[in-house]
Amino acid sequence: MGFYVNAALDDINKIDVKAANARIVDDENNLLIQGLEGISAFFKKEAYRIRGVLLAGTIKQFGDFHSLLKTLQSKKVPMVWYDTKESDFSNYHIYSNLAHFHYSDSLFSNAPLRHLYNQGHRTIGFATTDSSQWQLDRLKRLQDEARAINKDKEIEIIPTEANKLSLCQLTIEVLAQQLKSMHQNGSRMVKKSIQLIKNTIEAHDEFQNKTLDPYINLAAFIKNWPDQSDSPLKGLWNFHIIVGHLLNEKITAIIAPSDSHCLPFLHGIRQANIQVPQEISLISYDNMMDASMLPVDTVDLGGTQLGYQAFHWINSWRKSPLGKQREFQGTPLLLGRGTVAVLTKKKN
Secondary structure, eight states, X not given: OOHHHHHHHHHHXXXXXXXXXXXXXXXXXXOOOOHHHHHHHHHXXXXXXXXXXXXXXXXXXXXXXXXXXHHHHHTTXXXXXXXXXXXXXXXXXXXXXXXXXXXXXXXXXXXXXXXXXXXXXXXXXXXXXXXXXXXXXXXXXXXXXXXXXXXXXXXXXXXXXXXXXXXXXXXXXXXXXXXXXXXHTTOHHHHHHHHHHHHHHHTOTTOSXXXXXXXXXXXXXXXXXXXXXXXXXXXXXXXXXXXXXXXXXTOOEEEOSSHHHHHHXXXXXXXXXXXXXTTOEEEEESOOTTGGGOOSEEEEOSHHHXXXXXXXXXXXXXXXXXXXXXXXXXXXXXXXXXXXXXOSSOOO
């Protein structure tokens, strides 16, 4: 069904399905609908009566979309197509059994930045974990939004790679001297980062360089990804991604690309005994179902709302298919959990 729809289904199961004595069949039952073959297989299973179909994602994943819709229409089965606002729905208006539930990726992507800006944050790190296209697209949207709301160029989005580059251009010895100077000038982040590396090294008898200068240790950790399978520092990979953001004293907040990426970041920050949001603010995207494990401010793209509407639209269509509203847009919802500090009075 797709990640976001699963979040919506979680809410549907709690509120609607039990009351309606209905059942949601999704990928957890190994009956994921995938194109015409999946639809046909579904109809052949007498144990299930299909009352509606919820399709998530781009139609490219589902082969001949027109044929799929014709199949459903002939069986008088309504379908909700759940995707981004940018998807082209105009070619499918002829199918009265289809509704398009969508969200705006621009509004969703920019919501954390707007929130941080209103709380007084002006230099913000975006923790890119790799060069995947969706992360680069989200970074670009954030940078475009920063330019749009800039006043005297006071707001800046700094991706992880930019911080790493500025640090890694220095030799280990020069970087160590820079870290020592920052520490002597009162940088608590340097102190806590050094302590985290020191504790990790001391906990492993096989580590050969226990006597190295602590600033050298931290500088080497920053410059050299600890990817050796036998390196005791490998367990700090999540901290390695964000250490550049933490040591950049201008950065007051970090945006994680998703909740699934944010969880290890939070773990790394806690390992270093860095206080959220007192020392660094943290915000993410998606509002995962297991968000109880992740007490971090996040943005829900509106999936729960759309899932609720989709369930009722399907039931309503079956009773009276004519004259139904067929396009719906979710509204991004900010969920505050206390991980974003207020730096100044809110600005309009």
